[in-house]
Amino acid sequence: MTESPTPYVLDADTMTGGMRPIRQAVVAFGSNMGDRHGRIQGGVSTLEDTPEVTVVAISSVYETEPIGTPDGSDKFLNAVVLIDTTLTVHTLLDRALAIEDAFGRERSEPGAPRTLDVDLIIVGDRVADDDQLILPHPRAHERGFVLVPWLEIDPEGEIPGKGFVADLISGVDTTGVTKREDLEIIL
Numbered sequence: 227m228t229e230s231p232t233p234y235v236l237d238a239d240t241m242t243g244g245m246r247p248i249r250q251a252v253v254a255f256g257s258n259m260g261d262r263h264g265r266i267q268g269g270v271s272t273l274e275d276t277p278e279v280t281v282v283a284i285s286s287v288y289e290t291e292p293i294g295t296p297d298g299s300d301k302f303l304n305a306v307v308l309i310d311t312t313l314t315v316h317t318l319l320d321r322a323l324a325i326e327d328a329f330g331r332e333r334s335e336p337g338a339p340r341t342l343d344v345d346l347i348i349v350g351d352r353v354a355d356d357d358q359l360i361l362p363h364p365r366a367h368e369r370g371f372v373l374v375p376w377l378e379i380d381p382e383g384e385i386p387g388k389g390f391v392a393d394l395i396s397g398v399d400t401t402g403v404t405k406r407e408d409l410e411i412i413l
C-alpha cells in the first residue's frame with residue numbers, strides 16, 4: 227500500500243511548515259451608532275465562534291468621547307478582548323473585517339459613524355506593514371479608549387516598540403473614558 231505524504235500547513239507568516247504557534251492577540255471593539263452594546267456583544271461572540279480563536283479575557287464596556295471624528299459625533303462604546311489564536315495575522319484580519327461587515331459596517335469617509343469597528347492592536351510580537359495590515363496598530367498607543375480597557379484585563383500588557391500599557395497610559399488624556407457599570411460583554 228502506498229502511503230500518502232504527510233499533510234502539513236505552510237504558515238504564510240512564518241514560512242515554516244508544521245503546527246502554527248498560538249499567539250496572544252489584543253482586539254479592540256468600538257461602536258458609535260445604533261445598538262452599540264448589542265453590536266459589540268455580537269462581535270465578541272462571533273469572534274469566539276471562530277474555531278482557531280479562544281477568548282481569554284474581556285474588558286468592561288467604556289463610554290468614550292469620540293477622537294478624530296467630525297464635531298458633533300456621537301460617543302462610542304469601546305471594549306478590548308484578549309484572545310489566543312493559531313490564525314495567521316492576515317486571516318485574523320479577514321475575520322475582523324468579516325465581523326464588521328456582519329454587523330452592518332459601511333466603509334465611507336474617515337470619521338463617519340460606525341456600527342462596529344474591530345481593530346487588531348497587537349498579535350504577539352508580530353510586526354506587519356502592508357496595504358492591508360499594520361501591526362502593532364499604529365494609533366493604539368495614543369488612544370485612551372484602547373489603553374484603559376486593555377490595562378484592566380492585562381496589567382502586564384505591552385505594545386512592542388512602544389512600551390508597557392501601564393506607562394503609555396500616563397501620557398494619554400483618559401478623561402473622556404468612563405466605565406459603564408451597567409453594561410457587560412458575556413460569552
Ligand SMILES: Nc1ncnc2c1ncn2[C@@H]1O[C@H](COP(=O)(O)OP(=O)(O)OP(=O)(O)O)[C@@H](O)[C@H]1O
Binds near residue numbers: 323345360363
Ligand atoms: N491593525 C489593524 N487592525 C484593523 N485594520 C487594520 C489594521 N491595520 C490596517 N488595517 C486596515 O484598515 C482598514 C480599515 O480601516 P478603518 O476604516 O476601520 O479605519 P478606522 O477604524 O476609521 O481608523 P483606525 O484604524 O484609526 O481605527 C482595514 O481595511 C484594514 O485593512
Ligand SMILES: Nc1nc2c(c(=O)[nH]1)N=C(CO)CN2
Binds near residue numbers: 302
Ligand atoms: N472614542 C473613540 N473614538 C474613536 C474610535 C473609537 O473606537 N472610540 N474609533 C475611531 C476610528 O476607529 C476614531 N475615534
